[in-house]
Amino acid sequence: xxxxxxxxxxxxxxxxxxxxxxxxxxxxxxxxxxxxxxxxxxxxxxxxxxxxxxxxxxxxxxxxxxxxxxxxxxxxxxxxxxxxxxxxxxxxxxxxxxx
Numbered sequence: 001x002x003x004x005x006x007x008x009x010x011x012x013x014x015x016x017x018x019x020x021x022x023x024x025x026x027x028x029x030x031x032x033x034x035x036x037x038x039x040x041x042x043x044x045x046x047x048x049x050x051x052x053x054x055x056x057x058x059x060x061x062x063x064x065x066x067x068x069x070x071x072x073x074x075x076x077x078x079x080x081x082x083x084x085x086x087x088x089x090x091x092x093x094x095x096x097x098x099x
Contacts, residue, residue: 006035006046016061023047031057 007015012032013023026032033048 004033004048004050007049009045009047012047016057018061026057 009020009023012018013020023032027034027045027047031053033050033053034045035048036043036045038044
């Protein structure tokens with residue numbers, strides 16, 4: 001059997017730009033293969049890297065460039081700015097009515 005590369009949860013999270021919480025969730029769901037090793041009296045969880053599973057995981061993870069291309073950020077910012085202005089005006093009107 002071929003020995004698989006090992007990586008700590010933190011290293012894996014940094015590599016894939018994920019939170020440690022999300023990596024732990026993936027381990028619990030069985031999406032990532034892992035093993036626990038006792039080192040210096042402490043249990044350390046290592047992720048076993050598999051090239052085929054890594055390709056699937058990379059496809060599932062949305063990259064920043066993908067997210068930016070899907071969402072027209074400028075339009076969203078303009079819409080939210082208008083909404084904030086309207087809410088502020090409404091708040092000021094309510095404050096005047098209370099006085």
